[in-house]
Amino acid sequence: MLDINILSLIYLIASVTxxxxxxxxxxxxxxxxxxxxxxxxxxxxxxxTIFLYRDDNGNKLHNYAWIFSGLLVGGIIGTLSAKKVKMTxxxxxxxxxxxxxxxxxxxISMIEFGHFAKMGYLDTIVQxxxxxxxxxxxxxxxxxxxxxxxxIFAGLVIGTVSFAGSMIAWGKLNGKIKDFSxxxxxxxNLVLFTAVLALSAYLIVIVATVEPRPDPNIDxxxxxxxxxxxxxxxxxxxxxAIVYGIFFVMPIGGADMPVVISLLNSFTGVAAACGGxxxxxxxxxxxxILVGAAGTLLTILMCKAMNRSLKNVLIGSFGAKxxxxxxxxxKDQGAYxxxxxxxxxxxxxxxxxxxxxPGYGLAVAQAQHACHELEKLLxxxxxxxxxxxxxxxxxxxxxxxxxxxxxxxxxxKLEEMEQANEEFxxxxxxxxxxxxxxVNPAAKTDPSSPIYGMPILDVELAKNxxxxxxxxxxGYAGIENDLFFQPKTSxxxxxxxxxxxxxxxxxxxx
Amino acid sequence: MExxxxxxxxxxxxxxxxxLMVFVGxxxxxxxxxxxxxxxxxxxxxxxxxxxxxxIIVMGKAESDNYVALxxxxxxxxxxxxxxxxxxxxxxxMLEMFKNKKAPK
Numbered sequence: 001m002l003d004i005n006i007l008s009l010i011y012l013i014a015s016v017t018x019x020x021x022x023x024x025x026x027x028x029x030x031x032x033x034x035x036x037x038x039x040x041x042x043x044x045x046x047x048x049t050i051f052l053y054r055d056d057n058g059n060k061l062h063n064y065a066w067i068f069s070g071l072l073v074g075g076i077i078g079t080l081s082a083k084k085v086k087m088t089x090x091x092x093x094x095x096x097x098x099x100x101x102x103x104x105x106x107x108i109s110m111i112e113f114g115h116f117a118k119m120g121y122l123d124t125i126v127q128x129x130x131x132x133x134x135x136x137x138x139x140x141x142x143x144x145x146x147x148x149x150x151x152i153f154a155g156l157v158i159g160t161v162s163f164a165g166s167m168i169a170w171g172k173l174n175g176k177i178k179d180f181s182x183x184x185x186x187x188x189n190l191v192l193f194t195a196v197l198a199l200s201a202y203l204i205v206i207v208a209t210v211e212p213r214p215d216p217n218i219d220x221x222x223x224x225x226x227x228x229x230x231x232x233x234x235x236x237x238x239x240x241a242i243v244y245g246i247f248f249v250m251p252i253g254g255a256d257m258p259v260v261i262s263l264l265n266s267f268t269g270v271a272a273a274c275g276g277x278x279x280x281x282x283x284x285x286x287x288x289i290l291v292g293a294a295g296t297l298l299t300i301l302m303c304k305a306m307n308r309s310l311k312n313v314l315i316g317s318f319g320a321k322x323x324x325x326x327x328x329x330x331k332d333q334g335a336y337x338x339x340x341x342x343x344x345x346x347x348x349x350x351x352x353x354x355x356x357x358p359g360y361g362l363a364v365a366q367a368q369h370a371c372h373e374l375e376k377l378l379x380x381x382x383x384x385x386x387x388x389x390x391x392x393x394x395x396x397x398x399x400x401x402x403x404x405x406x407x408x409x410x411x412x413k414l415e416e417m418e419q420a421n422e423e424f425x426x427x428x429x430x431x432x433x434x435x436x437x438x439v440n441p442a443a444k445t446d447p448s449s450p451i452y453g454m455p456i457l458d459v460e461l462a463k464n465x466x467x468x469x470x471x472x473x474x475g476y477a478g479i480e481n482d483l484f485f486q487p488k489t490s491x492x493x494x495x496x497x498x499x500x501x502x503x504x505x506x507x508x509x510x
Numbered sequence: 511m512e513x514x515x516x517x518x519x520x521x522x523x524x525x526x527x528x529x530l531m532v533f534v535g536x537x538x539x540x541x542x543x544x545x546x547x548x549x550x551x552x553x554x555x556x557x558x559x560x561x562x563x564x565x566i567i568v569m570g571k572a573e574s575d576n577y578v579a580l581x582x583x584x585x586x587x588x589x590x591x592x593x594x595x596x597x598x599x600x601x602x603x604m605l606e607m608f609k610n611k612k613a614p615k
Contacts, residue, residue, distance in 0.1 A: 018557050018560075019534055022550075022553065023538045025546070025549065025550050025553040025554075025601075026538065026539045026540075026546060027546075028543065028545065031553075032605035032606065034553070035553050035556075035598060035605060036602070038553065038557055038598070039598040042557070042559065042560065042594055045560065046562060046566065046594075050566060050570075053566075053567060053570065055571060060570075061569075062570055063572060063574065066580060067569050067570060070565075070569065070584050070587030070591065071591050073588050073591075074587065074588040074589065074591025074594075077588075077596075078591060078594070078595035078596035078599065079595055082596045082600045083603070087603075087607075094552045094597075097555055097556075100589040100592040100593045101555070101561055101590065101597075103589050104564075104589040104590040104593060105561045105564070107582050107589070108564045108586055111582050111583055112568065114579060115579065258547075258551075262547075262551050265551055265555050265558070268555075268558045268561075269554070269557075269558040271561070275561055275564030279564060279567055280524075281563060281564070281567075282524075282527060283563065284560045284563055286527060286531055287557050288560060288561075289527070290531050290538075290557065291535070291554045291557050292532075292535070293531060293535025294538060294539045297539060298542075298550060298551055298554070301547065302547055391544040396547070397547035397548055398544065398545045398547050398548040401545045402548065405607035
């Protein structure tokens with residue numbers, strides 16, 4: 001009994017650490033500590049569960065060897081992969097881990113359902129009653145309670161969709177999976193979703209209405225009344241949920257993946273909470289719902305940073321092929337002009353103020369250190385250098401800040417969009433490193449553009465714009481950028497890192 | 511209808527938790543700067559790793575001769591641990607970058 005009480009206390013502490021951790025994570029100064037606080041609570045809850053957990057009948061857990069080897073394997077792989085991953089690949093790593101959590105929730109549901117299937121879909125409970133002087137145990141059977149079934153199915157479906165979706169998001173971010181959509185896909189998705197719901201509902205109804213045996217006091221072995229049909233249908237539901245998860249994320253453009261990952265993140269939270277219902281486990285419930293709610297809000301905040309609605313992201317224009325061509329296709333390529341390295345070097349070293357706009361290209365090329373070097377070199381020549389960070393530059397909000405921080409770029413050199421936009425009119429040279437959509441003027445001028453309405457960096461207000469790109473190919477949103485064809489813009493083609501290094505040596509030779 | 515009321519009465523503690531946690535979750539991250547969106551998402555990702563507790567419980571309850579349950583449970587524990595450990599380590603690595611910069615300022 002004492003054990004159970006200690007465990008309750010541990011769960012209480014863990015729940016509080018999750019809340020405090022999340023709170024601290026939302027302030028830059030305390031964020032790192034907040035993460036550790038939550039991790040500490042999690043560790044406590046895991047250890048407590050292993051040693052102190054008792055089921056309804058007061059039995060301890062067994063299979064310790066399995067549990068510990070599972071923890072060990074997962075722990076080692078998790079730590080190694082998280083330590084080794086490059087800063088640029090962080091977003092897809094988060095997606096991958098999120099998928100693991102979703103799969104874990106789905107597996108729990110699977111095991112529980114399989115367990116009920118073995119028992120002939122009857123729940124047995126042991127109840128003590130007094131017979132004269134002695135207390136006796138009676139084994140009672142009853143149909144599986146409907147709320148248990150509901151949580152099992154909710155955990156299965158939400159967890160599976162989150163898993164399948166996260167895997168696709170992961171593949172898209174590391175470039176293994178291309179956007180894919182076909183005509184009428186929304187209808188197919190809707191049909192799939194309805195099928196998953198209908199199958200679940202059907203299964204819940206037939207399982208919940210299994211006749212309990214008339215005499216509760218005979219042997220536990222129960223004749224199977226439903227055969228194996230429910231189990232097969234159960235796995236069919238699982239398979240359909242996987243397909244739905246894939247189709248759900250497939251048509252959404254790579255640029256919107258952060259939003260999708262954040263959404264799937266909150267899905268997994270809800271799936272974890274289902275486990276909390278299932279086991280009457282408050283820490284799972286608290287943690288799951290907390291993440292579910294915070295994740296949903298975060299998703300909405302991310303959408304707001306791009307000035308778009310969640311609905312627009314999920315079923316909106318980015319993925320659909322018909323609009324993708326609409327923005328620039330008709331106008332077609334104007335003439336753009338290239339600039340040589342030495343010209344760019346001269347332009348920048350005699351400028352008063354240079355603003356660097358980093359984008360995904362910088363991240364891919366791992367050019368953040370070269371970028372910092374250029375910054376120091378220019379500063380030594382008396383040029384003011386600042387960075388203009390668009391809220392969704394790169395693949396994730398905050399992506400660029402993390403990268404530049406890694407290269408020791410001072411925090412107060414990073415300007416957020418509003419500040420930066422005020423400074424562009426007084427800027428001599430804007431150097432755009434692998435950013436595209438976040439500086440596309442079409443977001444302000446062309447209502448037919450898929451990114452219309454997204455706030456952008458007004459780089460065209462500066463005197464000169466130098467754009468570094470690998471080629472003239474459009475950016476992630478798949479739209480042409482008029483900026484490149486404006487007279488004050490000149491292009492500097494090549495890999496961001498290489499170009500920056502060459503630029504540095506050119507400036508040194510001046 | 512009566513059974514619904516019954517259910518609410520029996521489970522009211524859980525229902526309270528759910529409702530309060532929804533508000534806490536929203537309140538707690540209400541004013542997060544966009545710089546922290548990614549680390550925060552990653553941190554939240556690690557926290558929903560609490561599913562691992564469910565995985566430990568099913569694993570620990572499985573009969574020793576039910577190999578399907580044992581195998582699936584083992585997989586669940588591994589995946590859950592990946593979520594928790596990987597999630598916290600990745601978040602820490604992201605935030606490490608911020609901390610260095612804050613100090614000299």
